[in-house]
Amino acid sequence: MELGIMDRAGWMEVCGVQDIPRQGARVVATAAHGEVAVFRALDDTVFALEDRCPHKGGPLSQGIVHGHAVTCPLHSWVIDLASGEAAAPDKGCARRIPVRVEGGRVLLAASRR
Amino acid sequence: MNMIPRQRQRLLVVGNGMAGMRTVENLLRLAPHRYDITVFGAEPHPNYDRIALSSVLAGEKSLEEIVINSRDWYAENGIRLIAGDPVVALDRAARTVTSASGLTLPYDRLLIATGSKPLAPPIPGLGLPGTCAFRDIADVETMIAAARSGRRAVVIGGGLLGLEAAWGLKRQGMSVALVHLMPTLLERQLDATAGTLLQRDLDGRGIAFFTNGQTEQILGSERAEGVRLADGREIPAELVVVAIGIRPNIDLARAAGLDVNRGIVVDDGLRTEDPDIFAVGECVEHRGQVFGLVAPLWEQAKVCAAQLAGDAAATYATPPLSTRLKITGVDVFSAGALAAADPADEEITFQDIARGIYRKLVLRGGKVAGVVMYGEVADAAWYFQLLREGTDIAAMRDTLILGRAVATAASGAAAPDPSAALAALPETAEICGCNGVCKGAITGAIADLRLTTLEAVRAHTKASASCGSCTGQVEGLLALALGGDYAKPAGEKPMCKCTPHGHDHVRREILARALRSIPAVMQELGWTRPEGCASCRPALNYYLLCAWPGEYEDDARSRFVNERMHANIQKDGTYSVIPRMWGGVTNAKELRAIAEVVERYGIPSVKVTGGQRIDLLGVRREQLPDVWRDLNAAGMVSGHGYGKALRTVKTCVGSEWCRFGTQDSTAMGVALERMTWGSWHPHKVKLAVSGCPRNCAEATIKDFGVVAVESGWELHVGGNAGIHLRGTDLLCKVSTPEEVLEYCGAFLQLYREEARYLERTAPWVERLGLEHVKARVVEDAESRRALHARFLHAQRFAQKDPWAERAAGADAGAFSTLVPAE
Ligand SMILES: Cc1cc2nc3c(=O)[nH]c(=O)nc-3n(C[C@H](O)[C@H](O)[C@H](O)COP(=O)(O)OP(=O)(O)OC[C@H]3O[C@@H](n4cnc5c(N)ncnc54)[C@H](O)[C@@H]3O)c2cc1C
Numbered sequence: 001m002e003l004g005i006m007d008r009a010g011w012m013e014v015c016g017v018q019d020i021p022r023q024g025a026r027v028v029a030t031a032a033h034g035e036v037a038v039f040r041a042l043d044d045t046v047f048a049l050e051d052r053c054p055h056k057g058g059p060l061s062q063g064i065v066h067g068h069a070v071t072c073p074l075h076s077w078v079i080d081l082a083s084g085e086a087a088a089p090d091k092g093c094a095r096r097i098p099v100r101v102e103g104g105r106v107l108l109a110a111s112r113r
Numbered sequence: 114m115n116m117i118p119r120q121r122q123r124l125l126v127v128g129n130g131m132a133g134m135r136t137v138e139n140l141l142r143l144a145p146h147r148y149d150i151t152v153f154g155a156e157p158h159p160n161y162d163r164i165a166l167s168s169v170l171a172g173e174k175s176l177e178e179i180v181i182n183s184r185d186w187y188a189e190n191g192i193r194l195i196a197g198d199p200v201v202a203l204d205r206a207a208r209t210v211t212s213a214s215g216l217t218l219p220y221d222r223l224l225i226a227t228g229s230k231p232l233a234p235p236i237p238g239l240g241l242p243g244t245c246a247f248r249d250i251a252d253v254e255t256m257i258a259a260a261r262s263g264r265r266a267v268v269i270g271g272g273l274l275g276l277e278a279a280w281g282l283k284r285q286g287m288s289v290a291l292v293h294l295m296p297t298l299l300e301r302q303l304d305a306t307a308g309t310l311l312q313r314d315l316d317g318r319g320i321a322f323f324t325n326g327q328t329e330q331i332l333g334s335e336r337a338e339g340v341r342l343a344d345g346r347e348i349p350a351e352l353v354v355v356a357i358g359i360r361p362n363i364d365l366a367r368a369a370g371l372d373v374n375r376g377i378v379v380d381d382g383l384r385t386e387d388p389d390i391f392a393v394g395e396c397v398e399h400r401g402q403v404f405g406l407v408a409p410l411w412e413q414a415k416v417c418a419a420q421l422a423g424d425a426a427a428t429y430a431t432p433p434l435s436t437r438l439k440i441t442g443v444d445v446f447s448a449g450a451l452a453a454a455d456p457a458d459e460e461i462t463f464q465d466i467a468r469g470i471y472r473k474l475v476l477r478g479g480k481v482a483g484v485v486m487y488g489e490v491a492d493a494a495w496y497f498q499l500l501r502e503g504t505d506i507a508a509m510r511d512t513l514i515l516g517r518a519v520a521t522a523a524s525g526a527a528a529p530d531p532s533a534a535l536a537a538l539p540e541t542a543e544i545c546g547c548n549g550v551c552k553g554a555i556t557g558a559i560a561d562l563r564l565t566t567l568e569a570v571r572a573h574t575k576a577s578a579s580c581g582s583c584t585g586q587v588e589g590l591l592a593l594a595l596g597g598d599y600a601k602p603a604g605e606k607p608m609c610k611c612t613p614h615g616h617d618h619v620r621r622e623i624l625a626r627a628l629r630s631i632p633a634v635m636q637e638l639g640w641t642r643p644e645g646c647a648s649c650r651p652a653l654n655y656y657l658l659c660a661w662p663g664e665y666e667d668d669a670r671s672r673f674v675n676e677r678m679h680a681n682i683q684k685d686g687t688y689s690v691i692p693r694m695w696g697g698v699t700n701a702k703e704l705r706a707i708a709e710v711v712e713r714y715g716i717p718s719v720k721v722t723g724g725q726r727i728d729l730l731g732v733r734r735e736q737l738p739d740v741w742r743d744l745n746a747a748g749m750v751s752g753h754g755y756g757k758a759l760r761t762v763k764t765c766v767g768s769e770w771c772r773f774g775t776q777d778s779t780a781m782g783v784a785l786e787r788m789t790w791g792s793w794h795p796h797k798v799k800l801a802v803s804g805c806p807r808n809c810a811e812a813t814i815k816d817f818g819v820v821a822v823e824s825g826w827e828l829h830v831g832g833n834a835g836i837h838l839r840g841t842d843l844l845c846k847v848s849t850p851e852e853v854l855e856y857c858g859a860f861l862q863l864y865r866e867e868a869r870y871l872e873r874t875a876p877w878v879e880r881l882g883l884e885h886v887k888a889r890v891v892e893d894a895e896s897r898r899a900l901h902a903r904f905l906h907a908q909r910f911a912q913k914d915p916w917a918e919r920a921a922g923a924d925a926g927a928f929s930t931l932v933p934a935e
Contacts (some may be wrong), residue, residue, distance in 0.1 A: 071647030
């Protein structure tokens with residue numbers, strides 16, 4: 001218990017895992033990172049990326065999630081959720097935001113390092 | 114010297130079917146100039162592949178595709194074809210035959226190849242309209258027509274034919290019941306376990322079985338209305354198909370006094386007791402045996418042709434036979450004995466019921482005497498070869514049942530991969546069971562004739578030309594022979610990288626296998642990526658929504674953002690909002706509400722669209738539910754300007770105001786929009802109604818356009834003003850607004866059911882042809898009404914304003930932004 005709280009230093013809680021639809025995302029507005037898309041895959045893995053496609057800034061949070069990837073709604077770039085990298089032949093990378101799940105709560109890094 | 118050239122002999126063939134014409138083909142190869150050939154056929158068609166009727170019924174092939182020899186072929190080979198005129202009498206003394214039309218022709222040699230007749234049991238009511246057999250093109254046409262107008266079918270008979278008929282009708286969209294006299298299906302080809310597995314699988318695909326069912330009567334007086342079973346149960350149906358068996362068609366031979374038993378009795382040279390008369394095919398009886406599969410008939414055709422060409426030594430012996438069922442995805446194989454017949458026989462079985470796999474071998478004296486396989490039949494050819502060649506299997510007895518790879522590895526050889534296995538097959542291994550083509554004949558033809566395509570191999574060797582189940586192996590042999598030069602023929606283009614299947618196939622399977630969710634489709638059809646991608650998921654979501662209205666739960670996560678958010682995403686990530694304006698008509702209250710919304714939410718841009726409504730651009734995601742609530746309050750609903758859906762119905766002012774107007778086009782447009790709003794489609798759909806041929810509403814570039822004329826309404830379809838401009842085709846003219854609504858509903862439903870996802874009406878109409886649309890929507894009133902009814906049924910569930918639902922709080926998380934305490 002103590003450890004849990006200690007552990008949370010440097011992190012901010014944004015929502016519960018169940019607040020994000022499976023194969024979907026929520027948008028989180030942060031001072032540290034700007035708008036962040038927090039994704040939940042079908043297998044309940046949670047990912048966080050800056051909500052901007054490296055291509056033309058499309059909101060990745062609004063894309064279709066398949067496996068550990070999302071397809072951008074503007075021009076269908078496929079972005080890997082874990083790395084933020086665009087799938088070949090496209091080139092580019094969405095900024096990753098450190099994210100953790102603890103006791104069913106989703107935590108984002110509190111500051112930009 | 115005699116100056117008159119020696120006349121050719123006259124060969125007369127009675128029966129333009131599979132065995133007779135195969136004999137003629139062989140004969141042309143052996144002795145092209147020996148005979149003047151005349152062929153009588155009772156059916157009004159050239160020679161076709163009867164086996165493939167099952168595929169035609171299942172919608173996998175067209176009638177054109179199953180023609181074996183076209184009329185041109187007969188002409189090119191100097192054969193006189195008299196089709197549609199059955200032979201009714203044979204005068205052996207005069208050596209002539211006479212046809213129904215009264216034509217009498219002489220022969221030197223006669224070949225009887227009259228096939229079989231379907232067994233017609235003495236059931237009262239058989240023969241009523243709405244009843245048929247499953248034997249020829251006419252039967253298939255009857256069934257397909259019945260599937261258009263009726264909903265329910267009963268098939269009597271659970272043998273190969275009955276099952277294939279039931280499956281085909283199911284795929285035609287009917288609900289199908291199958292009545293079978295015996296406790297298990299295919300009892301002549303399968304043992305009880307395999308028969309039970311088969312029933313379980315087909316039951317899962319939606320065929321209702323009545324086993325131990327004795328049909329007592331076909332109900333109905335004017336036409337078939339169902340069947341009654343001996344135990345009193347009644348099954349209502351508009352179509353009753355009787356497929357309980359066949360019997361050799363020996364009428365002509367018997368009347369001519371030829372020796373007949375069950376079939377026309379022939380000797381090892383396929384000769385009847387009359388030395389000038391031969392017989393081949395299902396009409397014959399050879400050494401007490403009659404026939405029902407093509408493989409032995411091809412052998413007969415070979416021997417009979419040799420005899421006719423003068424080779425008196427050619428002898429026929431019935432080869433061991435095997436059967437398969439031609440139902441896509443249901444793999445069944447059997448050959449030889451079904452079960453141990455005496456204590457010295459042994460049975461080995463293997464089953465994995467969870468995976469639906471079952472296998473049984475019957476061994477006799479150290480050899481394979483019977484094979485029954487269900488679910489997994491890749492090794493069927495290998496087992497069958499062991500059976501035919503009487504191979505001593507003692508060395509691999511213990512692992513034999515596990516299949517070729519394991520058995521041969523365990524007995525010392527390396528486990529072959531499929532292509533190595535194919536390469537390792539001996540030249541004498543049979544590849545095509547239907548046509549009796551062995552590996553050596555195929556590889557020989559590929560090499561000698563430099564064949565490079567499946568079609569060419571098929572044309573030259575007949576391998577895979579009948580039931581097609583060995584196509585994969587024939588392609589494998591081509592690939593082995595040509596290496597990298599062999600390009601697999603393109604079938605239907607795959608939907609996306611997640612699956613080898615094309616759109617049409619997937620849609621058919623959704624219906625046929627009653628697949629009701631995206632995961633079920635992906636699992637059943639073997640998607641290579643378990644969650645699919647952004648391309649196939651929206652397509653599947655649409656197909657399921659269209660297939661199961663009211664039942665399928667829409668998967669928002671498989672919708673493109675616009676359809677999930679019910680607004681149109683713009684390049685800056687904001688949205689545009691377009692309220693519906695019925696037929697382009699608005700009023701002060703609506704305009705005031707729109708103006709207030711624009712000011713209240715600081716909406717940066719307002720524009721009138723080409724579809725006669727008002728677009729509010731630059732709305733932020735979080736604002737959407739509030740904007741909708743305020744528009745709802747003034748009576749406005751979603752305009753679906755964001756969806757693969759019914760968008761707008763554009764109108765002109767029509768006869769109410771315009772001095773040229775002939776009809777009230779505005780009211781017509783509003784009525785159309787009231788009927789069609791909220792409907793989902795493969796792509797966006799736009800309608801228009803013009804009040805006179807000046808066509809101010811531009812109806813002739815719409816998906817469905819209506820142009821009023823003095824005497825009624827012209828209906829136009831398949832127009833598009835997108836990247837590829839296409840004017841509409843005139844579908845037909847109708848007289849009343851009610852008809853406009855019915856035709857429109859029917860047309861849209863046909864498009865919904867048949868077009869591929871993201872295919873607009875214009876390319877769809879071009880792909881299938883206007884004639885096809887006319888046949889379903891204009892010429893066939895039953896079909897039109899049924900389509901329209903299905904459209905209205907789907908609309909009962911689709912016409913819910915998505916804005917109102919979200920303004921009331923649905924899916925709130927999609928619109929809100931989380932703000933953590935930092
Ligand atoms: C739906 C279906 C599926 C089948 N599937 C398979 C399969 O998967 N595998 C398999 O091995 N077999 C299958 N068969 C069986 C196969 O089609 C037959 O074994 C084969 O067609 C028999 O050939 P045939 O020439 O003896 O008779 P047919 O092909 O029936 O030809 C006989 C022809 O003679 C005509 N005729 C009859 N009387 C006269 C007359 N007096 N004058 C003129 N013409 C006359 C008939 O109209 C007919 O066209 C299937 C059959 C059907 C109906």
